[in-house]
Amino acid sequence: MTDRDDTAGAPHAPAKHPGAALLSAYAAGTLSESFDLTIAAHVSLCDACRAEVMSFEALGGGLLETMPPAPLARAMPEPAADRRPQATPGMQEAAARDGDLPAPLERYAGTSSARLRWRAVGGGVMQIILKAEGPGRARLLRIPGGMAMPHHGHRGIELTLVLGGAFHDGTERFARGDMQVAAPALEHMPVAEEGQPCICLAVTDAPLRFTSLLPRLAQPFLRI
Numbered sequence: 001m002t003d004r005d006d007t008a009g010a011p012h013a014p015a016k017h018p019g020a021a022l023l024s025a026y027a028a029g030t031l032s033e034s035f036d037l038t039i040a041a042h043v044s045l046c047d048a049c050r051a052e053v054m055s056f057e058a059l060g061g062g063l064l065e066t067m068p069p070a071p072l073a074r075a076m077p078e079p080a081a082d083r084r085p086q087a088t089p090g091m092q093e094a095a096a097r098d099g100d101l102p103a104p105l106e107r108y109a110g111t112s113s114a115r116l117r118w119r120a121v122g123g124g125v126m127q128i129i130l131k132a133e134g135p136g137r138a139r140l141l142r143i144p145g146g147m148a149m150p151h152h153g154h155r156g157i158e159l160t161l162v163l164g165g166a167f168h169d170g171t172e173r174f175a176r177g178d179m180q181v182a183a184p185a186l187e188h189m190p191v192a193e194e195g196q197p198c199i200c201l202a203v204t205d206a207p208l209r210f211t212s213l214l215p216r217l218a219q220p221f222l223r224i
Contacts, residue, residue: 015179016178017046017048017049018039018042018181020052022039022181023053024056026040026043027053027056028056032132032134032136032205033134034132034135034136035136037108037130037132037138037201037203038138038161038203039159040105041101041102041104041161041201042102042177044103044104045102045176100112100163101113108130109128109130113199116128116140118140118142125141125143125144125147126141135205136203136204136205138201138202138203139201139202140163140200142198142199143165143198143199145165145193145194145195146191146192147191148190149189149190150189151188155206155207156184156206157204157205158181159179159180159181159203160179160190160200160201160202161179162177162178162200163199163201164176164196164197164199164200165193165199167190167198168193169190169191170188
């Protein structure tokens with residue numbers, strides 16, 4: 001992938017990678033479960049971001065080695081990094097079919113892309129809501145080629161990772177492995193590229209802010 005941009009979340013410069021802040025938080029194990037899953041899936045598809053995560057982890061390990069040992073009053077809980085979906089070296093999936101689930105996501109969902117149980121939400125769009133603890137909502141979306149999503153803004157951060165097909169957002173095109181980080185200031189109307197459906201993993205930490213009436217009425221039922 002190209003066009004790396006560490007100004008992730010800038011409303012007028014959509015990135016195709018998470019950016020240093022999210023990658024360092026992922027390496028430290030401080031993200032919510034849904035955001036952690038999305039970053040793990042992207043890192044499994046992106047050599048550059050995986051290398052950056054490894055650098056952050058090495059830096060954190062070096063800092064720990066400089067700290068004096070402290071007595072343990074009780075058994076320590078399992079580290080968050082051991083519980084989360086892992087994106088380890090050697091997980092590059094460039095040869096995988098477009099639309100296949102990245103390894104961390106497939107393990108998390110407990111099934112392959114061929115066995116996903118989609119639910120229709122209208123207009124040909126299908127979704128699967130993923131169960132995740134803590135703040136944030138994670139869902140898989142399957143959007144027919146050529147379809148535009150409702151125009152909306154954001155009350156928080158939205159991460160969208162493309163797993164198959166592609167979508168356009170203004171002048172930017174996002175294809176498999178690309179991630180868009182949408183900040184609260186961004187208002188947009190993504191459009192799935194003509195041809196095959198666009199399949200993506202979308203995560204939000206707050207409800208979307210739709211600008212038209214019908215999506216607003218459906219929002220409580222769709223849990224978007």
